[in-house]
Amino acid sequence: MTVQTRPEPADAAGLQLDAYLPYRLSVASNAVSRLIARAYEDRFGLTIPQWRLVCVLAEDGPMNQSALVSRTGMDKVTVSRAAQGLTKRHLLERSENDRDGRSHVVALSLEGVRLHAEIAPLALAYEAALISGLDPHEVALLKRLLLRLQGAAGVLAGETPSPG
Amino acid sequence: MTVQTRPEPADAAGLQLDAYLPYRLSVASNAVSRLIARAYEDRFGLTIPQWRLVCVLAEDGPMNQSALVSRTGMDKVTVSRAAQGLTKRHLLERSENDRDGRSHVVALSLEGVRLHAEIAPLALAYEAALISGLDPHEVALLKRLLLRLQGAAGVLAGETPSPG
DNA sequence: GGTAGATAGTTGCATCTGATACTATATCGC
DNA sequence: GCGATATAGTATCAGATGCAACTATCTACC
Numbered sequence: 001m002t003v004q005t006r007p008e009p010a011d012a013a014g015l016q017l018d019a020y021l022p023y024r025l026s027v028a029s030n031a032v033s034r035l036i037a038r039a040y041e042d043r044f045g046l047t048i049p050q051w052r053l054v055c056v057l058a059e060d061g062p063m064n065q066s067a068l069v070s071r072t073g074m075d076k077v078t079v080s081r082a083a084q085g086l087t088k089r090h091l092l093e094r095s096e097n098d099r100d101g102r103s104h105v106v107a108l109s110l111e112g113v114r115l116h117a118e119i120a121p122l123a124l125a126y127e128a129a130l131i132s133g134l135d136p137h138e139v140a141l142l143k144r145l146l147l148r149l150q151g152a153a154g155v156l157a158g159e160t161p162s163p164g
Numbered sequence: 165m166t167v168q169t170r171p172e173p174a175d176a177a178g179l180q181l182d183a184y185l186p187y188r189l190s191v192a193s194n195a196v197s198r199l200i201a202r203a204y205e206d207r208f209g210l211t212i213p214q215w216r217l218v219c220v221l222a223e224d225g226p227m228n229q230s231a232l233v234s235r236t237g238m239d240k241v242t243v244s245r246a247a248q249g250l251t252k253r254h255l256l257e258r259s260e261n262d263r264d265g266r267s268h269v270v271a272l273s274l275e276g277v278r279l280h281a282e283i284a285p286l287a288l289a290y291e292a293a294l295i296s297g298l299d300p301h302e303v304a305l306l307k308r309l310l311l312r313l314q315g316a317a318g319v320l321a322g323e324t325p326s327p328g
Numbered sequence: 329g330g331t332a333g334a335t336a337g338t339t340g341c342a343t344c345t346g347a348t349a350c351t352a353t354a355t356c357g358c
Numbered sequence: 359g360c361g362a363t364a365t366a367g368t369a370t371c372a373g374a375t376g377c378a379a380c381t382a383t384c385t386a387c388c
Contacts, residue, residue: 014284014288015219015284015287015288016223017216017219017220017223017236019307020219020287020291021196021291021294021295021303021306021307022196022197022200022290022291022294023216024307024310024311024314025189025192025193025196025197025310026193026196026197026212027237027310027314028189028193028310028311028313028314028317029189029190029192029193029194030193031313031314031317031318031321032185032186032189032190032313032314032317033186033189033190034317034321035317035320035321036186038321047344048190052181052187055179055181055184056181059179059180059181064366064367065366065367066365066366066367072181073191075345075346075347076366076367076368077345077346077347077367077368077369078344078345078346079367080366080367080368080369081344081345081368083367084368100353100354100365100366101352101353101354101366102352102353102354102365102366102367103353103365103366103367104366104367120178120179123179123184124178124179126186126320127184127185127186129316129320130185130186130313130316130317130320131185131313131316132316134309134312138305138309139185141302141305141306142185142306142309143183143185143188145298145302145306146188146189146191146192147188147192148298149192149195149196149294149295150188150191150192150195150196152293152294152295152296153192153195153196153198153199153294154195156199156290156293156294157195157198157199157202211374213374228336228337229336229337230335230336230337239375239376239377240336240337240338241337241338241339241375241376241377242374242375242376243337244336244337244338244339245338245374245375248338264335264336264383264384265336265382265383265384266335266336266337266382266383266384267335267336267337267383268336268337329388330387330388331386331387331388332385332386332387332388333384333385333386333387334383334384334385334386335382335383335384335385336381336382336383336384337380337381337382337383338379338380338381338382339378339379339380339381340377340378340379340380341376341377341378341379342375342376342377342378343374343375343376343377344373344374344375344376345372345373345374345375346371346372346373346374347370347371347372347373348369348370348371348372349368349369349370349371350367350368350369350370351366351367351368351369352365352366352367352368353364353365353366353367354363354364354365354366355362355363355364355365356361356362356363356364357360357361357362357363358359358360358361358362
């Protein structure tokens with residue numbers, strides 16, 4: 001019953017895992033994410049979702065959680081939990097939104113701003129190390145292509161096309 | 165205490181999440197993975213790790229699990245569980261390795277080969293849809309860059325540099 | 329040839345993740 | 359204003375993931 005498939009069936013001849021884009025993408029992303037996640041976790045006790053919230057709030061200023069959801073593309077549950085964790089550490093502050101009793105406005109605290117300023121150079125250093133030796137315009141193209149893939153995946157999944 | 169950070173601290177000025185490569189990579193990979201995972205799960209009841217094992221075994225023929233680990237880069241626990249799931253569905257067969265009592269040789273069953281031949285065209289169609297409209301040599305470059313990033317991440321994480 | 333350390337693979341556990349269900353508030357239509 | 363529906367956010371549960379510990383076997387060295 002066991003089959004020695006050196007020569008694979010004709011139908012499947014075109015498929016090689018190593019050259020399969022979703023595979024390459026996933027493996028590369030996992031490697032990079034693991035690296036980054038470990039750095040933030042070990043040195044600052046931050047998860048990736050938490051770090052993303054900090055970044056967005058530092059860039060764009062206070063907003064409510066649903067704005068964070070659409071801004072980061074993360075699940076609302078993920079955002080909620082990340083915000084809770086950060087609030088517990090007083091890196092975030094949540095104030096009542098008097099225009100809408102359901103939502104709260106989330107903002108970085110002074111300490112949160114300080115942490116962001118501390119991590120940002122490290123984050124940039126990691127990026128620089130990852131792309132060292134690459135042509136800058138190759139990097140730009142890479143980012144464009146990633147956005148493109150993200151958009152295509154969203155469309156194929158039946159989402160309303162938002163990115164790309 | 166709450167801080168309105170429209171103009172961010174100078175240190176962090178260079179960091180924009182949207183342009184941050186690890187972020188772009190993660191978001192794109194998640195979007196693509198979700199799409200693919202759902203397709204395989206819904207239509208064939210396969211997880212991504214299971215599908216990878218099927219691919220590798222179809223390409224390279226029978227091998228033991230540790231070979232699958234190094235070939236796919238997945239954790240040995242992930243490989244073990246994926247192999248168990250596939251074996252339960254009789255898509256895989258495991259035979260004793262008389263040269264080494266610890267390991268078993270894992271091979272696709274006839275049914276597994278059939279399933280692979282059935283899914284492969286779908287997998288290729290997804291890839292084609294994702295990259296439609298892209299210049300083929302851009303795609304080639306993309307794959308090269310992803311390998312490069314994977315290798316750089318591994319090196320930075322202190323692994324012995326294997327890929328790239 | 330027997331013991332120490334390496335390797336193959338599994339199990340247990342702690343964590344992360346996302347889908348679903350739920351509460352509270354807001355908005356729309358009448 | 360009042361009821362139906364939508365939205366903000368949280369809680370709960372199921373599944374995936376990976377690390378660490380474990381068992382079994384193999385290899386090396388004395």
